[in-house]
Amino acid sequence: MITIYHYLLLGAVLFSIGLYGAVSKKNAIAVLMGIELMLNSVNINLVAFNRFLTPDAVTGFIFTIFVIVVAAAEVAVALALVVKVYRERLTSNVDEIDWLKW
Amino acid sequence: MNGTLEPLFFWLISAVIVLSALAVVFMKNIVHSALFLIVTFVGMAGIYALLQADFIAAVQILVYAGAIAILIVFAVMLTRRGDIRASNPFNGYAIIASLACLAFLVVTVSMIFNSGFEIVESVGKSVVEPLAIAMMGDFVISFEVAALLLLEALVGAIILARGVKKEQ
Numbered sequence: 084m085i086t087i088y089h090y091l092l093l094g095a096v097l098f099s100i101g102l103y104g105a106v107s108k109k110n111a112i113a114v115l116m117g118i119e120l121m122l123n124s125v126n127i128n129l130v131a132f133n134r135f136l137t138p139d140a141v142t143g144f145i146f147t148i149f150v151i152v153v154a155a156a157e158v159a160v161a162l163a164l165v166v167k168v169y170r171e172r173l174t175s176n177v178d179e180i181d182w183l184k185w
Numbered sequence: 186m187n188g189t190l191e192p193l194f195f196w197l198i199s200a201v202i203v204l205s206a207l208a209v210v211f212m213k214n215i216v217h218s219a220l221f222l223i224v225t226f227v228g229m230a231g232i233y234a235l236l237q238a239d240f241i242a243a244v245q246i247l248v249y250a251g252a253i254a255i256l257i258v259f260a261v262m263l264t265r266r267g268d269i270r271a272s273n274p275f276n277g278y279a280i281i282a283s284l285a286c287l288a289f290l291v292v293t294v295s296m297i298f299n300s301g302f303e304i305v306e307s308v309g310k311s312v313v314e315p316l317a318i319a320m321m322g323d324f325v326i327s328f329e330v331a332a333l334l335l336l337e338a339l340v341g342a343i344i345l346a347r348g349v350k351k352e353q
Contacts, residue, residue: 127229
């Protein structure tokens, strides 16, 4: 029998993997991939909460759709930034992008 | 969903998702990471289908596996430099980060098991119709704001990537 705890555990494991990718990679695009994994694991949690706790409401699904919208907007702008930075500095290594460092 | 087959599908899809998510982080070639990211997204659509969220599963395939993954592959293509076989290195914080993430996982799992959820039994039904009614009713302001946000992101991404022409 699959309960809500299975889905929450899956979400927690995926969030940790995404967090690890986001903080431990050098390439800015790999960091973005980690952030996408984290957003997706949150979506699994929201859908599982909606299905198991309040099956008659659709609030969790609405939140999931808005998370997907924000993630799409975020990844579009972030990748445009990465391409722009690459043109200026010929690198996508987050350690070398230090224009704002004083 | 058939009650006897649901655990089988759940464990199968979960194994695929977790292994491909680990591959996203640990692959040395960033193109392989991007391709495993697509596998992860498609597996998550399977999880949504298991949870009887049919519309979310379709949106997941369309937006994540369709649009975002292609965008990431294009960004990899436009910023490639040096040896592609070692294009996805770790930075100096790999070990500390792994310890921190393991600690985070332990805390989250203990919190999950200490939380008492009251499960409400229900029969699965399609979510498209109630979703549309809620989206155009209670959540119509957020719906319009999301439309504006997408427009802003579109214009911002184009201006950032293409640059602004100077007036003569």
